[in-house]
Amino acid sequence: MKRVPTVVFSEWAESGRDVPMAKGHERAVANMLKFALKGRSNYSFIDAGCGNGWVVRKVKTLPGCVTAIGLDGAPKMIEKATDIDPEGTYLKVDLESWTPQKKVDIVLSMEVIYYLNDPKSFINNVCQNWLNENGRLIVGLDFYKENPSSHSWPEDCGISLMQLFNEDEWVSFFNYAGFKCVQHWRVDAINDWGGTLILTGVK
Numbered sequence: 001m002k003r004v005p006t007v008v009f010s011e012w013a014e015s016g017r018d019v020p021m022a023k024g025h026e027r028a029v030a031n032m033l034k035f036a037l038k039g040r041s042n043y044s045f046i047d048a049g050c051g052n053g054w055v056v057r058k059v060k061t062l063p064g065c066v067t068a069i070g071l072d073g074a075p076k077m078i079e080k081a082t083d084i085d086p087e088g089t090y091l092k093v094d095l096e097s098w099t100p101q102k103k104v105d106i107v108l109s110m111e112v113i114y115y116l117n118d119p120k121s122f123i124n125n126v127c128q129n130w131l132n133e134n135g136r137l138i139v140g141l142d143f144y145k146e147n148p149s150s151h152s153w154p155e156d157c158g159i160s161l162m163q164l165f166n167e168d169e170w171v172s173f174f175n176y177a178g179f180k181c182v183q184h185w186r187v188d189a190i191n192d193w194g195g196t197l198i199l200t201g202v203k
C-alpha cells in the first residue's frame with residue numbers, strides 16, 4: 001500500500017535512510033549553493049523540505065549567512081535535525097500552507113517539490129510571499145519526465161504522491177510565478193541517468 005510522502009520520509013529518518021539520501025544529494029546541492037550564493041552577503045536562507053537538516057547546518061557555517069531555517073513535514077526528520085543541532089531552527093510544517101513571518105533571500109529545495117499536490121502554486125507562493133525582492137528560488141529534481149530511470153520510484157518507495165512533469169513544464173511554473181532570469185541545467189547526467197534537474201529564478 002502506498003503512503004503519503006511525509007509518512008514514508010519520517011520512517012526513513014527513524015531507520016537511518018536519511019543519511020545515504022543526503023550523501024546522494026551532496027554533489028547537486030553543492031552545485032546549487034555555489035550558483036545561488038555567488039556574490040551574496042548578509043542573506044537569509046530557507047531549506048524547504050530539509051530532511052535531517054544537513055543543508056541548513058552547512059549553510060549556517062558560511063560567512064555571509066545571517067539566518068538559516070529548515071522546514072519539513074516529516075516529524076522524525078525535524079526531530080532528528082533538532083537533536084543534531086539544538087540551537088538551529090527546524091520547523092515541522094506543510095510547505096503548501098506555510099508562509100514565513102519574515103521574507104528571506106534564498107529558498108533552496110532539493111528533491112522535494114514533486115511530492116506536493118500543487119507544485120505550480122507552491123512556486124508561485126514562494127515568489128509572492130516567501131522571497132525578498134531580488135531573492136532566489138533554486139530547486140533540484142531527480143524525478144522528471146526526461147529521466148526514465150526515476151519513473152519507477154512511486155512503486156519502489158511506496159509513495160502515493162509523486163508528480164511527473166517535463167523540463168518545459170517546470171520552467172513554465174517559474175515563468176508563471178513571475179520569476180526573472182529563469183535558468184535550468186542538469187548535474188551529473190551519466191548513461192541512463194538524466195542527472196539532477198536544477199531550476200532557478202530571481203524575484
Ligand SMILES: C[S@@+](CC[C@H](N)C(=O)[O-])C[C@H]1O[C@@H](n2cnc3c(N)ncnc32)[C@H](O)[C@@H]1O
Pocket residue numbers: 005006009010021022025048049050051052071072073074077093094095096109110111112115116
Ligand atoms: C527526498 S526527501 C529530501 C530531503 C532533503 N532535501 C535532502 O536532500 O536530504 C523529501 C523531503 O520532503 C519532505 N516533504 C514532502 N512533502 C512535504 C510537504 N508537503 N511539506 C513539508 N515537507 C514535505 C519529506 O518529508 C522529505 O523529508
